[in-house]
Amino acid sequence: MAMTKKARGEYRKTSRRREEILDAALEVFSRVGYLNASVTEIARSVNLTLPGLSHHYPSKAALFSAVLERRDLQAQEILSGRRGVDVLLGLIAIAQRDQADRRATRLFAIIAAEATDSGHPMHTYFRxxxxxxxxxxxxxxxxxxxxxxxxxxxxxxETARRYVALSDGLQIQALYDDDASEVTSLLSYLQEIVTVDLHVED
Structure with a gap:
């Protein structure tokens, strides 16, 4: 059965609402981490009650997972269809995206550190x-x-491990220096290990 106009309208409204919730959650999680984040604060910032927020995301863990999933899906879209060296250029494109939004950088820096504790709710996810x-x-x-x-x-x-370590380290440094560019350093590192010229679009 085809979806009615009313149903499509309700779906779009719900989709927009969830995006608003995820934006608010990203703001809070990136500021105080997972453990200190208040679901009540997130709900209040989008004019929802706790039951209203729970209708979309039943728990703090589900809400946080949705924030991460949205970022991961964006990364997958950037990498889709790429192979070999072209994937490396995709990694640089992801770094450019992250550099443009420091909230996501702070989010991963804070939560990745928190989650080293095996009892942390996101430990398995990050591992x-x-x-x-x-x-x-x-x-x-x-x-x-x-x-x-x-x-x-x-x-x-070994090179993959070094790249990830370099990427994480550069992102943390950039949080202390607004003018720092991890993209330039990552590109320089990759250029040192490949035999072709890596051209990155601005």
Whole structure:
């Protein structure tokens, strides 16, 4: 059965409302972290009661997961269809996105540190996320090596770990320096390990 105009309108309204909630949640989580975040404050900032917010997201964990999922889906869209060296350019595009929104950078810096505690609600998420990112970048570098685009002696697994460490470190530094650009440093690092010129769009 086709969706009625009223149903489509309600869906769009609900979708917009959820986006507003996620924007508000990102603001709060990026400022105080997960453990100190108040769902009441998030609800109040979008003129909702706690039951009203729970209608969209039943728990703080579900709300936080939705914030992360939205960012991850954006990253997946950037990387979609890319292979080998082109994936590396996609990683730079993601870094450009993050550099333009310091809230997301603060969010990951705060929560990733909090979640090192095995009892933290997001511990498993971040552990699995780091494992997935390392695996994906290692595979990307393997593909680049097979295509002859990786310099001799570059180990894909070790290089992937160094890239992630460099990216995380540069993002934290940038939080203390508004003029710092992690994109420039990441691009410079990648250029040192590949045999082709990496051209990044502004």
């Amino acid at each position: 699995e996320r780091y494992a997935m990112v390392l695996k994906d970048i290692t595979r990307t570098l393997d593909e680049a090596a097979k295509a002859g685009h990786l310099k001799p002696g570059v180990d894909p697994a």
